[in-house]
Amino acid sequence: MTGSTPQTLHTNRARSGDVHRLEVAHVDGDAYSTEVRGHRLQVDQPLEAGGSDTAPTPTELFAASLATCVAFYAGRYLHRHGLSQAGLRVRTEFTMATDRPPRVASMLLVIVPPPELPERRRAALLAVVSRCTVHNTLHEPPEIDIELAPPPSLP
Known part of the structure; x- marks a missing residue:
């Protein structure tokens, strides 16, 4: 982490x-x-x-966080199997919800693997990246508490 x-x-x-x-x-x-x-x-x-x-906006960084996590996991998979990471890319699109509350409604991530990735490795690569930490967090959201700090003490 x-x-x-x-x-x-x-x-x-x-x-x-x-x-x-x-x-x-x-x-x-x-x-x-x-x-x-x-x-x-x-x-x-x-x-x-x-x-x-x-x-970027915080929402754009949120989308970038998922895309870079997917790219990282893809890169590690390729490296672990002695495959080149050259040309690896992840393209991302997201849409905002039209109702309330404001939020990202959908995301599409397209993994562009290195051109020489063997066909037999494609499904495994997709399975690995779908388990990245950010993706897992979206599927099993953390508890989130938001608190207001106490006012500073006066001398």
Whole structure:
């Protein structure tokens, strides 16, 4: 998963396993950034949605997260079987729901395997990538709690 130091937030809920922590901070307008193990990610909104379009939206990063997880699992499968990863691509499309609540309604991922992938490996590759961590998480969603931090103490 990540090499971040397991820590817990101020919460009453018991957590099991490693806890990985990150924090999102406001940058400007609709832009926010976060650091994950020293890597900086930023999100924004498109101009037509009132943002400055300096970065992908959180929803686009969500779709990218699934696509890159699938690509990673495909690459590992190819490597494990001594096959080239050259030319491996994952194309992704998503549509938004037209009703409430706002959410992604559907996603299509198309894996473009390396041209020399043997026909007998295609079904196995598809089976492996369909078990990537992000895909598994979407099929068995985590418990999600959203809390408001207490106000800072006054001196």
